[in-house]
Amino acid sequence: xxxxxxxxxxxxxxxxxxxxxxxxxxxxxxxxxxxxxxxxxxxxxxxxxxxxxxxxxxxxxxxxxxxxxxxxxxxxxxxxxxxxxxxxxxxxxxxxxxxxxxxxxxxxxxxxxxxxxxxxxxxxxxxxxxxxxxxxxxxxxxxxxxxxxxxxxxxxxxxxxxxxxxxxxxxxxxxxxxxxxxxxxxxxxxxxxxxxxxxxxxxxxxxxxxxxxxxxxxxxxxxxxxxxxxxxxxxxxxxxxxxxxxxxxxxxxxxxxxxxxxxxxxxxxxxxxxxxxxxxxxxxxxxxxxxxxxxxxxxxxxxxxxxxxxxxxxxxxxxxxxxxxxxxxxxxxxxxxxxxxxxxxxxxxxxxxxxxxxxxxxxxxxxxxxxxxxxxxxxxxxxxxxxxxxxxxxxxxxxxxxxxxxxxxxxxxxxxxxxxxxxxxxxxxxxxxxx
Numbered sequence: 557x558x559x560x561x562x563x564x565x566x567x568x569x570x571x572x573x574x575x576x577x578x579x580x581x582x583x584x585x586x587x588x589x590x591x592x593x594x595x596x597x598x599x600x601x602x603x604x605x606x607x608x609x610x611x612x613x614x615x616x617x618x619x620x621x622x623x624x625x626x627x628x629x630x631x632x633x634x635x636x637x638x639x640x641x642x643x644x645x646x647x648x649x650x651x652x653x654x655x656x657x658x659x660x661x662x663x664x665x666x667x668x669x670x671x672x673x674x675x676x677x678x679x680x681x682x683x684x685x686x687x688x689x690x691x692x693x694x695x696x697x698x699x700x701x702x703x704x705x706x707x708x709x710x711x712x713x714x715x716x717x718x719x720x721x722x723x724x725x726x727x728x729x730x731x732x733x734x735x736x737x738x739x740x741x742x743x744x745x746x747x748x749x750x751x752x753x754x755x756x757x758x759x760x761x762x763x764x765x766x767x768x769x770x771x772x773x774x775x776x777x778x779x780x781x782x783x784x785x786x787x788x789x790x791x792x793x794x795x796x797x798x799x800x801x802x803x804x805x806x807x808x809x810x811x812x813x814x815x816x817x818x819x820x821x822x823x824x825x826x827x828x829x830x831x832x833x834x835x836x837x838x839x840x841x842x843x844x845x846x847x848x849x850x851x852x853x854x855x856x857x858x859x860x861x862x863x864x865x866x867x868x869x870x871x872x873x874x875x876x877x878x879x880x881x882x883x884x885x886x887x888x889x890x891x892x893x894x895x896x897x898x899x900x901x902x903x904x905x906x907x908x909x910x911x912x913x914x915x916x917x918x919x920x921x922x923x924x925x926x927x928x929x930x931x932x933x934x935x936x937x938x939x940x941x942x943x944x945x946x947x948x949x950x951x952x953x954x955x956x957x958x959x960x961x962x963x964x965x966x967x968x969x970x971x972x973x974x975x976x977x978x979x980x981x982x983x984x985x986x987x988x989x990x991x
Contacts, residue, residue: 559595563860566591570853571938580939581842581849588852595859608851612844621672621716621843623807626836627814628675628709631666632682633828633835634818640665640785641683646768653755653762655691656701657748659684663705664744667712668789669814671719671807673934675839676709677702677942681949694761695953697754700961703942704747707931707969711740714792714806717901717930721923724905731987733793735920739928739983743972750968784817846941847898877915878977884908885929885973892933901930917980924983925976932969935962 557565566587573583585605593601644661651657663680670676681702688698710717713733722729755762792810795801801809818824875883888908892900905926912922934942943958976982 559860560862562591562594563857563862566853566856566860579845580941580944581845584849584853588849588854588856591856592852592859595856604855605852608855609848612848612851620719620802620804620807622836622840623804623811624671624714624716625675625839625843626832627807627811628666628670628672628679629832629835629839630811630814630818630824630829631669632679633832634814634821634823636666636669636784636814636817641680641687650764650767651752652759652764653697653751654764655684655688655693656697656751656755656762659688659701660705660708660744660747660751663702664708664712664740665785667709667740668714668785669792669810670709671714671716672839672843673706673709673931673942674843674945677706677945678835678839678949680705681946685946685950691763693763694961695950696957696961697751697761698961699943699946699950699953699958700963700965701747701751703935703940703946703958703962704965704969706942706945707928707934708740708744710927710931711736711743713737713740713789714810715927717898717927718923720898720901721905721926725909725919725923727919727923730793730799731920732923735983735987736924736927737986739924739972739976742975742982743928743969746968746972747965750964754964784814788813788817850898877917880915881912881917881977884912885925888926888929889932889936892930892936892939898930900933901926918984920987921976921980921983925973928969928973928976932966932973936966 570583570587573587578586589601589605592604596604641658641662644658644665647658647661659680662684663676666680667676670679684702685698688701709715713736715733715736718732718736719729721727722732751762788810791813792806795806795809815824815829818828888900888904908926909919909922913919934940937943937959940959940962943955943962946958947953947955981988
């Protein structure tokens with residue numbers, strides 16, 4: 557049996573394992589190990605698994621991921637995520653679908669001090685989902701908004717996938733962070749517009765919240781953690797841009813800044829401190845398992861030659877470069893249906909990066925695009941890790957309902973991708989000012 561045929565069979569088996577509710581990380585690791593064993597040998601497969609586990613747990617980069625995850629949970633436990641949600645609610649909560657819009661805006665603000673889509677989804681979901689349930693929001697809209705809003709955790713710098721991209725492609729992380737700001741804000745606005753249109757068509761799914769006065773808006777913004785968010789954002793991004801510290805040190809500095817905010821506000825207690833450590837440890841362990849599983853499955857996919865065959869075929873087509881780019885990202889989105897976003901990024905970069913740069917596209921633009929496409933994979937069925945995080949937080953809402961709420965936002969993100977392809981300066985304008 558040929559490699560691509562084995563790869564397709566592996567994808568089918570993976571889908572079957574998902575239907576039996578086998579954890580995503582274990583399913584990917586199992587299929588990857590068995591599939592690689594078939595293509596190579598059992599000994600080679602076990603050696604590959606051992607190597608991937610060692611690489612994942614010994615890679616210095618993942619220390620920065622852990623620090624950014626912990627920074628997000630410290631912000632949550634000292635009340636910043638709730639305060640950001642309250643501040644955003646005072647601005648748009650009175651509108652139809654306002655609580656859902658609030659969730660998107662708060663995810664963007666929380667992403668500025670987090671860098672992880674998983675941590676953003678978990679932290680904001682814990683705050684937003686009970687509020688939307690209290691106001692009788694449609695379950696699909698509420699859960700779909702939280703899962704999609706989590707993507708802004710990586711589209712607003714600092715961004716863990718962008719750090720991966722920058723290290724792998726040897727691009728300036730500072731320029732990458734600057735370049736993703738406008739695309740991230742644009743995605744936030746488009747998601748809020750989608751919510752507005754959905755509630756305009758069916759007002760019952762997102763009833764308006766209570767009105768607030770101008771004085772209340774100002775008070776909530778001043779007390780809502782917005783100022784601290786801007787300061788931490790400036791410290792992390794400015795320090796990286798100026799070369800004052802590495803990505804790992806940036807995560808440590810950001811975490812220390814949030815801890816200081818908690819101490820100054822007298823919100824940080826021993827209980828909240830240890831709770832943030834426990835949550836960060838659990839999430840980091842989950843991320844590590846997903847990374848290991850995705851790396852094993854990604855190695856199997858690479859050995860089956862499916863990604864390289866699809867991308868090489870697309871690159872060789874006698875078509876306009878923009879259309880070839882669309883086909884490459886389409887294949888990435890298909891891979892994102894079965895794999896973690898970072899795994900898709902790591903798997904496709906060795907093939908996609910040289911091909912896209914050869915077509916004349918800027919590496920900074922490509923970084924923003926690939927993170928957005930990877931984010932799309934985080935909400936796309938059947939894996940959709942953000943959807944599974946939300947599912948774990950609301951046991952009474954079935955997974956198909958969550959994916960139903962995500963579908964309109966998938967269309968929104970596809971439109972966003974099309975705009976970035978048509979107008980690359982959306983991501984290149986700010987970095988060009990730095991040169």
